[in-house]
Amino acid sequence: MKLGIRRQLIISFILAIILPVVITLVLLRVFTVKVNTNTEFEYLATPDLFFENTTRKIQDDFSNVTNHSTIKIALREYFESLDGSLIIMDIEGKVLFDSEDSNVYEKNIIQEFDTQYGSDLNIMIAKDDLVKYVKPIIINRQLVGNAIYEFNEQTMADARMSEIVIYLAISFLAGIAAFVLLMVLMTINISRNILIPINKLSVATERVAKGELDFVIDCSRKDEIGVFCEAFDSMKNQLKDSLLRQKEQDEAKKQLIASISHDLRTPMTSIKGYVEALKDGKAKDEITFKKYLTVIENKTAGLDRLIDDLVIFSKLETGKMDMHLASLNSQELLEGIASIKEQELSLTQCQLIIKRPFPSVRIEADKERMMQVVDNIFNNSIKYSSGNCLIMLESKVISKSLRIVMEDNGPGIHEDDLMHIFQQFYRGDKSRSREHGGTGLGLAICKYIIEEHGGKIWAESAIGKGTRITIELPIIESDIYNAINDVMSADGS
Template sequence: MIKGIRFQLIVSLLGVIVLPMLLLPVAGVNVESSRTGLDGERFSGVLYIIFTVSIAFICCAVALTRIITKRILLPLKDLTAAADHIVNGHLDFRIASGKQDEMGRFSAAFEIMRAKLQETMTQQAAYEQARKDLIASISHDLRTPLTSIKGYVEGLQDGIVHDKAKHERYLAVIRDKTEKLDELIEDLFQFSQLETGQLKMHYDTQDCRSLLEAIVQPLEREYRDHTVLLTVDRPFPCGLVRADRVRLTQVFDNLVGNAAKYAGKDAHIAILATISENRLEIEIGDDGAEIADHDLPHLFDRFYRGDKSRSSYLGGTGLGLAICKYIVEEHGGSIGVRVDPGQGNRFYCTLPLTE
């Protein structure tokens, strides 16, 4: 391709520049000869001049072609090779773009495209691996409670349980395992809605204080006799927010549930709400084990489960926090986590106030 373009440039330059310079003097000499009878010696001198000028123009054409080849065609050759690498799935390289001319800017734009494509493919590969891990984990999470349920049901059917207390314990285990299955299936169902854009919100303008009370009071009842101590800093601030109470309740159920699950027995979970810069800020802190630094940036990623041994033991799909993030961001807010060294973890959520 490069040779073809170079050849075309040379021919074009010869055709446009050199040939007219050759034809016009010859035509002029012929006309003059016909009028004045130009002698042979003088005509030979003119031809020598024409030949010399033609050689000079040819040399200029070749030099110009080399310059154009170096400044335009060689960068195009590099970009063509880079495109071939990308087509073959090889993105771990860089495209030099030192010049500030049009080709330099084009090469720089091509390099930005390559880098973004590489980043996207890396993220996609990580996402796909996490999805595969999740499928394997869910298969285990579904099989384990189902096996337990099957065993306890068969025990009840076979009539081997005659003691009433033992009978009640069997039923309690079946109920607990069924609830875990229900939570798992609900997470998967909501995630499928999130993926297809069908996780809808139903907003109402609500007072912050009444909204937070409606969210927190059921949590207080749930954790009243729990090994984890849950405290709430009252009174809540006043203000108006546009919110879906059901979805926000789901968010805080998940955040408090995670804190209770990972903080361990005798942990302290505190809920605090303030208003700052026209935003409602809710913080859920715990004094449990601090989240590892390498986990912090990924906690709200889909399928991320952190410490695999711990998450496998405690259950969970790695979707709960991703769903929380989606819900909060749909409200125009933000959600995150930070670690206070020596004091524990702080999950925070902000929602914009409305008039």
């Protein structure tokens, strides 16, 4: 499982803190062991034991004591550790070995020791920083001489302290170096995992700002940056779709303006012609006069519908379309609408089939807006019918909803157009649109009104098989039980 950026950063910072400390502590431990096992520090811990061991080596090789090179090799540890001097003499005070060739001075010292302490010596004299150790040399339980060790204790201590300081410095510098190395690695990791992808996103943002939307961002990562890349790519695609829709709407608006110009000019020209005919007295009889007035009335009604659609569209665009929802009885609402449509369609060639009785449930609805929805759907059915017009209206309760169905026997809608008919300005087949006119706003207005009621609307159609528009409105919760009982009773009867 790939770690996310947050976990990577947390682990990196923890390592950057802990690992240098661990390295420092490990080195301190190693150097501590080295100091504890180093003969150079043995004197500081157990000086008597150190000089006894050295004296024992002299005893073991006493026969070669006059051979300087042999003794210096045998006592190399002493000379390297303390950087001191050594005098070996017999019991008569004769100097057998002098590392500094200062026999006279050392003889005086021996004489002083003989005067004060006798010949069998095991003493230490410290004067200022100079330390002298005198150890007896005993072979086969007989005193054969003395070894006089002399060194500067402060110089030796300073040297040892310098070495300890060096060990400490190495330990802490190693910890600091580890910290710096980890910080460099963290910087490289952050650059590779965060900064480089962000730079790519920055470049992508600039491309989007320039209007370039046809490119893909690499989103192969599975961490937060990958999620961010996917979100950015999704946003880019949504922006692209939005711009395409905006372009389509702009094109539709242009077509709408051209259509409105045509739809306004044509009836206005017709009205103007009939008005001039009436003014010129061409209507010689009452029948002709009424015929002219009927034409003018119909053309004016068409203009009213066009203006109404534009006014409603303006309200939709500005969000100022008011809904006056109230608790209504569905049967009373539908009966009122059906009665009006029966009366209107009786004056046309369209036949209206109403499947009664309507369900009696309570819904939240705006009576005028629901009438407007039915008007728009019926007007479309009448507009696109080819003479023998048939419209069916029915309603029933489905689960927790009131379903209203309006179906006609018109020419139907092409499958490619069906998914767009509720969009603003969409008018499907251009040749049919020019022939029948309209703004392409009717069904878009219906969709808006129904959705404001908390319902939904959809269409089913096929070429040559008519169109079926279905509306579903939610039933008021307290009335659902009664509605279900009514449905069950109707099914039982």
